Amino acid sequence: xxxxxxxxxxxxxxxxxxxxxxxxxxxxxxxxxxxxxxxxxxxxxxxxxxxxxxxxxxxxxxxxxxxxxxxxxxxxxxxxxxxxxxxxxxxxxxxxxxxxxxxxxxxxxxxxxxxxxxxxxxxxxxxxxxxxxxxxxxxxxxxxxxxxxxxxxxxxxxxxxxxxxxxxxxxxxxxxxxxxxxxxxxxxxxxxxxxxxxxxxxxxxxxxxxxxxxxxxxxxxxxxxxxxxxxxxxxxxxxxxxxxxxxxxxxxxxxxxxxxxxxxxxxxxxxx
Numbered sequence: 001x002x003x004x005x006x007x008x009x010x011x012x013x014x015x016x017x018x019x020x021x022x023x024x025x026x027x028x029x030x031x032x033x034x035x036x037x038x039x040x041x042x043x044x045x046x047x048x049x050x051x052x053x054x055x056x057x058x059x060x061x062x063x064x065x066x067x068x069x070x071x072x073x074x075x076x077x078x079x080x081x082x083x084x085x086x087x088x089x090x091x092x093x094x095x096x097x098x099x100x101x102x103x104x105x106x107x108x109x110x111x112x113x114x115x116x117x118x119x120x121x122x123x124x125x126x127x128x129x130x131x132x133x134x135x136x137x138x139x140x141x142x143x144x145x146x147x148x149x150x151x152x153x154x155x156x157x158x159x160x161x162x163x164x165x166x167x168x169x170x171x172x173x174x175x176x177x178x179x180x181x182x183x184x185x186x187x188x189x190x191x192x193x194x195x196x197x198x199x200x201x202x203x204x205x206x207x208x209x210x211x212x213x214x215x216x217x218x219x220x221x222x223x224x225x226x227x228x229x230x231x232x233x234x235x236x237x238x239x240x241x242x243x244x245x246x247x248x249x250x251x252x253x254x255x256x257x258x259x260x261x262x263x264x265x266x267x268x269x270x271x272x
Contacts, residue, residue: 006043006061006094014087017068018078026084035085040095041102047089049082057086073167075212127172134179140188146173146195147202154203163208170196170217177224186232190242193224198249201257219260226264230271243268 015023029035029049036048043062049055055072068087074080106114122129133141150173157164173196180189200207200218207214229242243265250261 006040006045006090009061009066009087009091011088011091014084014091017087018080018084019076022076022078022081023084025081026088029081029085030088035089038086038089038095040097042097042099045086045090045095047086049085051082055082057082059083059086059090069171071169071171073210073213075167075210075216130172130176131179134176134188135183140185140191143191143195143198146192147199150195150199151203154199154206158206163206164203165209167210167213174220174224181228186228187234187238190225190228190232193221193228194245197221197225201249201253204254204257215256218257222260222264226267229268239268239272243272 014026018026029051034050036050036054038045038047043060045057045059045061047057049057049070051072055070057068057070059068060066068079068083070080070082072080072082074082109117122132150170153168153170154164157166157168173192177189177192180186180192197218200214200221204214229239232238234242246261246265246268250258250265252258253261
């Protein structure tokens with residue numbers, strides 16, 4: 001597949017990433033001025049797009065094909081209208097790259113000042129703390145610790161109403177797993193994926209909308225778990241523990257969750 005850069009993306013390539021209706025809505029969103037900011041740092045684009053509320057759009061052109069994510073609850077085919085609006089904006093007017101400027105500033109900052117700034121940001125941003133740990137901390141959190149954090153998200157979204165009526169954004173858990181994978185820490189990434197799959201299944205009775213979002217997130221997390229277990233250099237005991245975790249959920253879960261756990265278990269049993 002050809003590499004698509006920020007400078008070379010065009011309307012045809014954007015159209016291939018979405019349905020005709022979504023492309024039209026994305027064009028409308030852009031013409032209506034719903035994009036409040038677009039920033040570029042190297043091969044990455046970050047933007048805010050106003051829909052029923054403000055949504056965060058991120059596009060990474062350093063991958064092939066490029067990856068685009070949005071915090072909106074869209075669960076249809078292809079990418080969403082918010083991403084399309086941003087891509088159209090970037091195609092017509094690529095934003096200035098801030099990377100060189102930031103690197104120049106970093107050259108003038110002392111170690112103590114940089115550490116103080118980072119600690120302040122980590123104190124305010126739990127998701128940034130998770131990514132920081134995944135990149136630099138050799139220790140890892142347990143499945144239960146991740147499950148508690150994900151459970152809290154469901155609690156927060158049901159504080160005023162007993163069921164979840166929108167798509168919860170789990171993207172930072174996948175980003176954290178990717179940080180581990182970039183360092184070949186497959187066990188730690190598997191822990192993140194397992195916790196996410198189990199918590200979505202555990203909270204199935206609290207989900208009352210955006211069903212495809214949760215089904216796709218569960219599938220992605222479970223597939224990630226299987227691939228990490230396959231790739232990690234596990235002892236026979238650790239591999240058996242992974243099988244046992246899937247077998248337990250296959251026995252306790254209901255409906256399609258149980259079936260998908262069984263399929264995942266069969267895949268790992270065949271590999272051994």
